[in-house]
Amino acid sequence: MTSEYRHIPVMLDETLAELDPKPGEVVCDCTLGGAGHSVELAKRIAPDGLSIGIDQDDMALSAAAARFDKEVPNAEFLPLKGNFRDLDALLLKAAVPGVDCFLFDLGVSSPQLDIPERGFSYNEDAPLDMRMDPGKDTPTAAEVINTYNEADLSRIIRVYGDEKFASRIAHQIVETRKKAPIETTFQLVDAIKRAIPAAARRHGGHPARKTFQALRIEVNHELDALEEGLRAAVRWANTGGRICVISYHSLEDRIVKHVFSDLSQGCICPPDLPVCVCGHVPIVEVRTKKPLVADEAEVKANPRARSALMRVAVKLDVTSAPTEVHPVARPYA
Known part of the structure; x- marks a missing residue:
């Protein structure tokens, strides 16, 4: 475990x-x-502002609290354990009236990858877990690998991992588990290497990278959580509030683009109607028509930034719009 x-x-x-x-x-x-x-961010809102941090990893929450005490001792910090898909419940329980800045950085933090027993890394031999919150009684990557049928495995690896050898890998996994369950990261890596042609393994990074990414997304239901959390963030944002999302995968970025586009849409009535009857009004203004990317200097210093895509939206004044009502009487977006 990292210190x-x-x-x-x-x-x-x-x-x-x-x-x-x-x-x-x-x-x-x-x-x-x-x-x-x-x-x-806390340095810029202290001492009267409030910094809220959400994570489903106890280690992250503890480390963050210690870091705040050391680096921003005059800041008010509120750690909340959970997944951002539960943003409504978390902020309601914490009695937060509204938020001015929301940040979603969708990459997996390096300590989770560095701790072998978490099962995220294809470079360390460990049980196949991959749960962001290992304390929850939810299916692990090993259970996915050993119980999903070949078609479902192929679909997950192809769609979530953008892996062109998805069908070959899924077939090899099924054949391998017939002899014995695949329970560790290295057992899975071996199966993946057997499935990918030797020539292809010599290019494009580690041959297991895309499959491991796909499994992580499936185990943690990351794409479903993203849309739910993003829409909740817009609901809770104050007028003029900013929502910033950094994604690292085309599927994630597509969801962010879709949600922002949907919530920025005005009247959807047929053009031949003399007056609007749909009542649909823009909830956000999209600030980034195209995603922002890291500059060359940052990519050189931190290769993880190479695939980062940032999109930003600003909450509009919707107090007079005909909308549904949030459980605590906040406007729904």
């Missing part, structure tokens, strides 16, 4: 510029991790 929860915040300068946190505001980091973004 410190290390994490290099991706696109930090862009995050600070786009969220533009001001003294006294409320900031919610929905993917707290190593608190690299949160600490810098």
Whole structure:
């Protein structure tokens, strides 16, 4: 286990510029991790602002609290354990009236990868777990690998991992588990290597990278959680509130683009109607028509930033719009 929860915040300068946190505001980091973004955001809203950090990993929450005490001792920090898909319940329970800045950094924090027993890494031999919250009684990667049929495995690996050898890998997994269950990361890596042609294994990085990514997304239901959490964030954002999302996968970015586009849509009535009857009004203004990317200097210093895509939206004034009602009488987006 790593002695410190290390994490290099991706696109930090862009995050600070786009969220533009001001003294006294409320900031919610929905993917707290190593608190690299949160600490810098907190410095700009302290001492009267509130920094909220959400993570389903107890180690991340503890490390973040210690880091806040050391680096921003005058900041008010509220750690909340959970998944951002439960944002409504978490903020309601914490009695938060509204939020000015939301951040979603969707990458997996390096300590989770570095701790062998978590089962995220194809470079360390460990039980196949991959649950972001290992304390929850939910299916592990091993259970997925050993119980899903070949068609479902192929679909997950192809769609979530963008792996062109998905069908071959799924077939090899099924053939391998007939002899004995696949229970460790290296057992799975061996099966993947047997499935991918030797020539292809010599290019494009580690041959198991895409399959491991796909399993992580499946085990943690990451794509479903993203849309739910993002829509909840817009509901809780104050007028003028900024929502910033950093994604690392085309499927994630597509969801963010879709949600922001949907919530920025105005009247959807047929053009031949003389007056609007749909009542549909824009809830957000999309600030990034195309996603922002890390500059060359950052990519060189932190290769993890290479695939980062940032999208930002701003909450509009919808107090007079005909909308549904949030459980605590906040406007629904």
